[in-house]
Amino acid sequence: xxxxxxxxxxxxxxxxxxxxxxxxxxxxxxxxxxxxxxxxxxxxxxxxxxxxxxxxxx
Numbered sequence: 001x002x003x004x005x006x007x008x009x010x011x012x013x014x015x016x017x018x019x020x021x022x023x024x025x026x027x028x029x030x031x032x033x034x035x036x037x038x039x040x041x042x043x044x045x046x047x048x049x050x051x052x053x054x055x056x057x058x
Contacts, residue, residue: 007050014049015042 019038023030029037 003054007047010050011043011046014046015039018042018045 015038018041019034022034022038026034
């Protein structure tokens with residue numbers, strides 16, 4: 001896989017994980033804020049993990 005594809009897949013997996021956690025354990029905010037919060041956290045954490053892996057390998 002290319003670096004770009006790995007980065008996008010990693011961000012998507014983090015997004016899905018955060019979205020599942022928010023929907024499951026915080027049902028009070030899942031109505032309106034679950035999608036934006038999980039999108040922001042998923043992209044941020046996914047990109048951070050990708051940068052850490054890329055710096056260690058490269």
